[in-house]
Amino acid sequence: MKLPDMLIPGPLKKPQKPGGGDGAGPVERLKETPADLVGWVDERTGGASFLTGMLYRKVPKGTNWFYTLGSATLFAFTVQAVTGVFLAMFYTPSTTQAYGSIVHLTNDVFLGEFVRGMHKWGASVMIILIWLHMARTFVFGAYKYPRELNWVIGVVLLILTMVMGFTGYLLPFDQRSFWATVVGVNITGTGPLVGPYLADFLRGGAEFEQTTLARFYAIHMLLVPGLIIALIGAHLYLVVKLGTTAPPWLEPKRTKATVKEERV
Amino acid sequence: MADPADKSNGPAGAGGLPSPDPPGYFEGESMNRRKALTVAGQAVGGIAGAVIVLPAVGFAVAPIFDRPEERWESVGPVSRFTGDTYKPVVFTLVEGIGEAGKTTAYVRRGDPGTFSSESAGTYIALSTRCAHLGCPVRFVSAAGNFICPCHGGVYDFEGKVIGGPPVRPLDRFQTRVRDGQVQLGPRYSVTSQLDPVRYRDPGEFTGGIWNILYPPRPSTPPAP
Numbered sequence: 491m492k493l494p495d496m497l498i499p500g501p502l503k504k505p506q507k508p509g510g511g512d513g514a515g516p517v518e519r520l521k522e523t524p525a526d527l528v529g530w531v532d533e534r535t536g537g538a539s540f541l542t543g544m545l546y547r548k549v550p551k552g553t554n555w556f557y558t559l560g561s562a563t564l565f566a567f568t569v570q571a572v573t574g575v576f577l578a579m580f581y582t583p584s585t586t587q588a589y590g591s592i593v594h595l596t597n598d599v600f601l602g603e604f605v606r607g608m609h610k611w612g613a614s615v616m617i618i619l620i621w622l623h624m625a626r627t628f629v630f631g632a633y634k635y636p637r638e639l640n641w642v643i644g645v646v647l648l649i650l651t652m653v654m655g656f657t658g659y660l661l662p663f664d665q666r667s668f669w670a671t672v673v674g675v676n677i678t679g680t681g682p683l684v685g686p687y688l689a690d691f692l693r694g695g696a697e698f699e700q701t702t703l704a705r706f707y708a709i710h711m712l713l714v715p716g717l718i719i720a721l722i723g724a725h726l727y728l729v730v731k732l733g734t735t736a737p738p739w740l741e742p743k744r745t746k747a748t749v750k751e752e753r754v
Numbered sequence: 755m756a757d758p759a760d761k762s763n764g765p766a767g768a769g770g771l772p773s774p775d776p777p778g779y780f781e782g783e784s785m786n787r788r789k790a791l792t793v794a795g796q797a798v799g800g801i802a803g804a805v806i807v808l809p810a811v812g813f814a815v816a817p818i819f820d821r822p823e824e825r826w827e828s829v830g831p832v833s834r835f836t837g838d839t840y841k842p843v844v845f846t847l848v849e850g851i852g853e854a855g856k857t858t859a860y861v862r863r864g865d866p867g868t869f870s871s872e873s874a875g876t877y878i879a880l881s882t883r884c885a886h887l888g889c890p891v892r893f894v895s896a897a898g899n900f901i902c903p904c905h906g907g908v909y910d911f912e913g914k915v916i917g918g919p920p921v922r923p924l925d926r927f928q929t930r931v932r933d934g935q936v937q938l939g940p941r942y943s944v945t946s947q948l949d950p951v952r953y954r955d956p957g958e959f960t961g962g963i964w965n966i967l968y969p970p971r972p973s974t975p976p977a978p
Contacts, residue, residue, distance in 0.1 A: 585851035585852055586852040669888075672889075673904070676888045676955050677957065679954075679958060683968075687818055689955050690818045691814075691817075693817075696821075696822070696974050697822075697847055697855075698855075699855065700850065700851050701817060
């Protein structure tokens with residue numbers, strides 16, 4: 491699926507192969523840079539070479555639909571971020587008003603039920619996509635050298651997404667979310683030595699109180715999303731830098747070196 | 755340095771001439787101005803970072819060390835409670851957060867005839883918070899048992915575990931009588947022998963080595 495060439499701004503067109511072009515150097519290219527907005531920005535940032543390098547990077551033969559699961563997860567996260575911002579405009583993180591504000595935004599606000607539904611179901615979709623993405627990486631052996639660090643970052647991202655699920659579950663503040671949080675915090679408390687203090691930290695005290703809801707809200711919408719965005723950046727950087735792996739059913743390319751190895 | 759007479763501190767400059775020593779250089783020097791300023795710059799940056807981060811972290815963990823004031827609440831006249839069955843009472847555990855701050859307790863009069871450890875004129879108040887993971891238990895008077903809806907914990911009339919996953923008997927509240935009214939106070943936990951201990955969260959064992967593995971929290975009052 492390719493965009494028609496005329497729709498792509500000049501600086502973002504696929505770069506010429508070195509040696510195969512018309513011999514235009516950087517100076518000639520600069521002269522050719524169109525006086526449009528994209529060209530104006532590119533002249534001052536050099537962002538086009540970064541973008542073209544990322545968008546036109548080489549991918550191995552055999553790349554298939556399974557390789558889109560990571561992008562799908564990123565899309566699910568974007569949906570959560572956008573819908574979350576709009577939900578926050580109507581939500582009140584107060585133990586006496588939280589449930590009322592949720593009822594209001596679900597029943598009275600225009601499209602409120604739809605936006606809340608996207609956020610609620612999108613959360614499950616994101617978790618499912620993460621597991622599928624992880625399974626693809628595992629089954630294709632894409633976690634092996636030199637991509638181990640990216641696997642580790644991915645696992646941290648999975649844990650952070652679980653934290654999002656746990657903290658977000660409390661926010662509607664109905665019976666189900668209240669008792670689920672009570673049980674979840676108490677499970678944390680059963681860890682020996684540090685458990686009781688961790689539970690106190692989560693609740694902001696020995697009992698469930700206003701601080702608990704405010705804390706969960708702050709963790710859910712400020713702390714963890716920031717960490718997730720930063721780690722997604724590192725994850726993508728490593729994907730672009732290291733490239734993707736070919737599917738395991740493709741034979742490795744035979745070169746003089748590998749043939750020699752086979753003989754030994 | 756192979757040649758002790760060679761005082762140059764770097765590779766030979768252009769033309770094969772040794773680069774001149776900087777002013778104040780001496781043999782065996784380990785700190786120069788560039789290094790000193792780098793260390794000083796990093797130290798200032800570190801201090802500036804700590805000034806921001808440490809108070810923020812302290813602010814976030816401070817509630818762990820904060821013990822709320824003891825509160826006592828009247829739950830009814832002494833005549834309301836008998837020794838043979840429990841009466842449910844609803845009272846406020848945490849103020850200012852509406853229904854979420856309320857809890858139910860089951861109260862009865864001490865019954866020395868049946869339970870030798872109890873004395874007449876005292877009141878027993880059992881918390882409805884299940885000792886497994888904190889769901890609310892219900893007293894089933896026909897069976898004389900407390901039953902938890904979440905994972906099937908069962909407690910006998912005294913609150914001792916007789917079935918399911920709970921790890922210790924039901925918590926209790928301190929009781930006292932003021933002006934003919936029964937008052938409930940701070941919560942405490944009990945061991946399997948019903949000895950009082952500092953209250954702890956559900957799911958945590960009491961007694962023996964568990965008093966070390968689940969250390970006392972500064973946010974809870976000591977056992978009565």
